[in-house]
Amino acid sequence: MKEQEFILKNAQSFELKDIFDCGQCFRWNKEEDGSYTGIFGHNVINVSKNGEDIVFKGICNKDIETTCREYFDLNRNYEEIKGKLSKIDEHMRKSIEYGKGIRLLNQDLWETIISFIISANNNIPRIKGIIERISKRYGDEIIYNEKSYYTFPTVEQLSKATVEDLRKLGLGFRDVRVYETTHMILEKNVDLEDLEKEKDFSKVREKLLTLSGVGPKVADCILLFSTLKRWEAFPIDVWVRRVMNELYIQNENETKVNKTQIEKIAREKFGDLAGIAQQYLFYWKREA
DNA sequence: GCGCAGGGGGTCG
């Protein structure tokens, strides 16, 4: 396949580090020259910054501009969103100043489901390693610049894995969960196309929660980071609990902070922008 | 140096 290039001129709200390190994705890696290379679908893309321009190059099934506009959420006005959120309070203003270049990627729903099941009680280097090994074993090889990349396996491809196979790839106790969820989706006990079409937020969330290994936190990550793109979702993990308590609740015993209390505050303060607000806060607190 | 708790973007029973 032929290499393509797309240059986004005078890009606003687009910082490589913010996008790839804010915790939404696991398959982008930094190169020695500071650019990032990643694989999504059957596309291998390298992204670099050149002044105010963003340079996308790589191999793509379709036109690279269309592909990247969709995946990197380029048709959404983040300046406007940041403006609104910054007015809420000083905490939001500061967190946005820190993570001003964040964009929420439109990642494949199936891949996002499995990736975040793997993320449970796990750390990022290990999560990335597991996903790489799964892809290498069950995905397709794509060669770009003389290097091999592996697509994330399809439902059918991953359904060939036994629980034991998954255990050998280092999934630990998540092996059964990934196995069960894969087969639930394969058998269409949960139909991903229906999920994409469903308008009602709670219905989508409830359906995701029926999957093995998907609890509230993982469900909210899937809702926020995949093509479902539900910004009402507000994933609460240890970091978000920490930052929300520190800023808005100030309970001396952080572990005692009620989840519903956090959700209530998030909904009241951020409304339908809760999900993206969570990303700015999470990234700010975790990095700092 | 090495061994051993401690803990990590939670979920399940």
Place this chain on the structure above:
DNA sequence: CGACCCCCTGCG
């Protein structure tokens, strides 16, 4: 509310 796999960190 404790256990769960695996790996990495920090401490003695």
